[in-house]
Amino acid sequence: QVQLVESGGGLVQAGGSLRLSCAASGRTFSTYIAGWFRQAPGKEREFVAAITWNGGRTLYQDSVKDRFTISRDNAKNTMYLRMNSLKPEDTAVYYCAVDMSVVVRRAPANYDYWGQGTQVTVSS
DSSP, X not given: OEEEEEEOOEEEETTOOEEEEEEEEESOGGGSXXXXXXXXXXXXXXXXXXXXXXXXXXXXXXXXXXXEEEEEEGGGXXXXXXXOSOOGGGOEEEEEEEEXXXXXXXXXGGOOEEOOOEEEEEEO
16 A cells, blocks of 8 residues: 655746645555646646656656656655646646556556645746
């Protein structure tokens, strides 16, 4: 079991920044691929970014590639998502998740453990 708790969401104006955190506990977080997803009202959950266990490879959704940065600190069992130049269309509940495989993947169904989510609202 891996327990994940997101924090750092909130209300921000367009063009602003936020940093989300995902604190992990339980089984060894540092050995797993981890990712961020988001779900807006009435829409399916979508992939945002993922990172390998050592941070050596990252993968982003095209719409956030030049604005968001995923990172992790395994010593703290924490993953981060730095979000810059936020847009109203970034408004969603953001979830962190862990994938126990060795391949970085985008599909939510491939991820084994999920947090409860944190709301990000970007006003225009």
